[in-house]
Amino acid sequence: MIHIRFFASLRERLQSSEIDIAFQQQASIKALVDELVKLDARFALLKEQDVLVAVNQTLSAPEHIVNDNDEVAFFPPVTGG
């Protein structure tokens, strides 16, 4: 099971803050996004260029391999400070 979370404007646009999906094989974040789009077309938003991804709370590249029980978060560029 992969625990997926969405934050800020992305969460609002997806109308979803989290979703768990069964994802047995090791695969990249890119493959995980493709899997989400198959579940629901609205997740195509995650393919937008400025979307950032963190795996287990560390910023990660789309090629990063996701493992079972990982927490994967998608969010827009950060604007703190």
Next chain:
Amino acid sequence: MISIQKNDFDLADEYKRLREQSDSDGAIVTFTGLVRDFSDTGSVSTLFIEHYPGMTEKTLEAISDKAQQRWDLGQVRIIHRVGYIKADEQIVFVGVSAKHRKDAFESAQFIMDFLKNDAPFWKQEGNAQGMQWVDQKQTDIAAAKRW
């Protein structure tokens, strides 16, 4: 030390704490960020700040560690507020002590530049027309690249 909190902070208390823990340091630099009452799109009366609990602290710890490795520092203190904040209130604090002023000045700027680019906070600006998500500024991206 890192604090993510809803409540305001007191500059004098933070400075006092840095002094108490910095007997061999000759310099303290503090930065306080305030909420402006205007933005590119108009007036601002309120901010709402969302964050990613857990990752926020982890990211700020990593930025603090990087600063400690790069400069000869005593204490590093970072405070960032979350939730609703009114215009003109304090939002962020960075305090650094060091033996020499150059290390304190540079590391405080480094910490703020990376906080703005890497720490998972998201601002919404509010006025009578409603709340609007803030876009990332290109100048903030450029500021972190200089290091």
